[in-house]
Amino acid sequence: MATVGGYLATRLTQIGLHHHFVVPGDYNLILLDKLLLNPHMEQVNCANELNCAFAAEGYARANGAAACVVTFSVGAISAFDGIGGAFAENLPVILISGSPNTNDAGAFHLLHHTLGTHGFGYQLEMAKQITCAAVAIKRAEDAPRLIDYAIRAALLAKKPAYIEIPTNLAGAACALPGPISSVVSQECSDGPSLHAAIEMALAFLHRRLKPILLAGPKLRAAGAEEAFEELAMALGCSVAVMPAAKGLFPEQHKQFVGVYWGEISTLGADSMIDWSDGILCAGTVFTDYSTVGWTALPAGERVLTADFDHVSGLGVDFSRVRLADFLSGLAKRVVRNDTTMVEYGRLRPEPRQVRTAESKAQLNRSEVARQVQLMLTAQTTLFAETGDSWFNGIQMNLPAGGKFEIEMQWGHIGWSVPAAFGYALGSPHRSVIVMVGDGSFQVTVQEVSQMVRLRLPIVLILINNAGYTIEVEIHDGQYNNIKNWDYVALVQAFNASDGHARGYRANNGEELSIAIRKAAVNTQGPTLIECIIDRDDCSKELISWGHCVAAANARPPRTV
Numbered sequence: 183m184a185t186v187g188g189y190l191a192t193r194l195t196q197i198g199l200h201h202h203f204v205v206p207g208d209y210n211l212i213l214l215d216k217l218l219l220n221p222h223m224e225q226v227n228c229a230n231e232l233n234c235a236f237a238a239e240g241y242a243r244a245n246g247a248a249a250c251v252v253t254f255s256v257g258a259i260s261a262f263d264g265i266g267g268a269f270a271e272n273l274p275v276i277l278i279s280g281s282p283n284t285n286d287a288g289a290f291h292l293l294h295h296t297l298g299t300h301g302f303g304y305q306l307e308m309a310k311q312i313t314c315a316a317v318a319i320k321r322a323e324d325a326p327r328l329i330d331y332a333i334r335a336a337l338l339a340k341k342p343a344y345i346e347i348p349t350n351l352a353g354a355a356c357a358l359p360g361p362i363s364s365v366v367s368q369e370c371s372d373g374p375s376l377h378a379a380i381e382m383a384l385a386f387l388h389r390r391l392k393p394i395l396l397a398g399p400k401l402r403a404a405g406a407e408e409a410f411e412e413l414a415m416a417l418g419c420s421v422a423v424m425p426a427a428k429g430l431f432p433e434q435h436k437q438f439v440g441v442y443w444g445e446i447s448t449l450g451a452d453s454m455i456d457w458s459d460g461i462l463c464a465g466t467v468f469t470d471y472s473t474v475g476w477t478a479l480p481a482g483e484r485v486l487t488a489d490f491d492h493v494s495g496l497g498v499d500f501s502r503v504r505l506a507d508f509l510s511g512l513a514k515r516v517v518r519n520d521t522t523m524v525e526y527g528r529l530r531p532e533p534r535q536v537r538t539a540e541s542k543a544q545l546n547r548s549e550v551a552r553q554v555q556l557m558l559t560a561q562t563t564l565f566a567e568t569g570d571s572w573f574n575g576i577q578m579n580l581p582a583g584g585k586f587e588i589e590m591q592w593g594h595i596g597w598s599v600p601a602a603f604g605y606a607l608g609s610p611h612r613s614v615i616v617m618v619g620d621g622s623f624q625v626t627v628q629e630v631s632q633m634v635r636l637r638l639p640i641v642l643i644l645i646n647n648a649g650y651t652i653e654v655e656i657h658d659g660q661y662n663n664i665k666n667w668d669y670v671a672l673v674q675a676f677n678a679s680d681g682h683a684r685g686y687r688a689n690n691g692e693e694l695s696i697a698i699r700k701a702a703v704n705t706q707g708p709t710l711i712e713c714i715i716d717r718d719d720c721s722k723e724l725i726s727w728g729h730c731v732a733a734a735n736a737r738p739p740r741t742v
């Protein structure tokens with residue numbers, strides 16, 4: 183026999199988890215004990231439940247799946263924020279919550295960490311709205327079936343799942359796990375639907391003179407990056423990516439024509455998308471942010487969309503068609519058409535000339551971006567926080583092997599700090615750099631202490647411009663001003679007596695360059711580099727985007 187907690191631990195390790203993220207609370211302590219007994223998985227403490235969920239989200243980006251364990255209500259409801267982000271970003275994070283003793287509900291007890299009512303089912307109902315599967319274990323004998331169901335649902339849908347385990351059942355006996363294949367086996371495309379979708383796509387492309395491929399963020403969730411590149415090579419056309427898909431197609435590839443983001447696109451991608459008469463969208467997600475306030479939304483008969491599990495366009499829709507199967511199958515039969523590449527040879531813009539600032543001149547955004555670009559290698563993963571870091575990050579030229587992480591759908595300020603922490607544990611051989619603003623940093627700064635604790639050499643490029651710059655460009659007000667902190671001293675405080683974090687402040691390019699060199703040799707902990715720039719110093723892309731998003735937000739109500 184196994185225990186409920188032991189069963190869960192076994193399943194988590196079997197799906198590839200080497201870590202799970204936790205915040206202890208009295209309803210999950212026995213469960214945490216049982217998880218600790220598994221020698222193949224390390225328990226990682228987080229400072230609070232929001233950070234715990236975001237750390238797991240970052241781990242899922244690196245490792246394919248993740249788990250976080252919290253206590254009832256005061257823990258889980260806080261974690262729901264990050265779990266909502268995982269749902270929006272298509273990441274299978276398993277949220278596990280301890281819950282009250284099974285005897286208390288029937289006895290009509292009022293319990294701590296609850297709403298002060300006799301019913302405890304409200305948390306499960308909340309979880310159902312932000313997960314693809316939510317289960318509450320009421321009997322130990324049901325645990326294997328419910329745990330397997332929730333984990334499998336998360337892996338298939340690439341969405342979070344929720345498992346609730348009462349404090350007196352975590353150590354209760356249950357059946358041993360069966361073969362893991364029942365949990366991890368993949369669903370296949372429906373053969374006839376796949377064939378029909380490919381035939382339709384072939385006809386679509388045959389009738390287009392200027393086809394182009396547009397990659398979206400769901401490519402990763404669908405495991406379709408290689409299949410997409412296979413199709414690009416076979417078709418020979420231009421390839422653009424959406425901002426949230428940056429890095430999912432190699433930027434050094436000869437067919438790469440930039441990031442498509444409306445009027446703030448890179449490398450002329452908008453010109454190519456606008457000129458094309460046939461856009462095959464793969465895993466795309468069009469929102470007010472990604473379309474620059476609905477000003478850049480490809481639509482109509484020139485668009486064919488291949489989504490996570492279905493293909494649609496021209497008035498037809500084919501369900502149960504897996505994206506990787508569709509792209510790979512289409513690549514084997516498509517006729518080469520490089521018209522858009524020929525045109526791009528005429529439209530390709532000249533490389534951006536980035537001027538090196540005077541070494542003693544006041545530091546500015548452009549100089550920070552220039553020096554961060556020099557830090558990027560094949561082993562680097564760059565995190566771009568919500569804010570002007572989005573726009574600076576999108577402009578970066580990723581070297582072959584370089585990776586890029588952004589949270590554009592959820593857009594939660596502060597996401598990058600705990601997410602980078604989790605990512606670094608999931609990909610320990612990669613160098614992690616975070617570009618984050620001061621306002622965002624203040625939301626989740628506590629997780630830097632966990633980077634110190636685990637000696638993770640993450641480099642934090644903190645842009646201190648005294649406020650929420652992205653909000654300023656959308657709609658300014660006094661609420662966008664924040665209290666300045668002594669960020670360098672804060673990092674030293676996290677060190678206490680045993681940490682190895684380093685903090686540096688840069689007021690000019692020379693100081694930034696020196697700080698970056700010092701960060702490169704600090705392998706025993708994080709390095710924070712505070713970059714002091716003017717409050718109004720932001721990218722022109724943010725200004726343009728902010729104006730369009732503000733206009734979209736200000737649309738008057740429709741009259742009937």
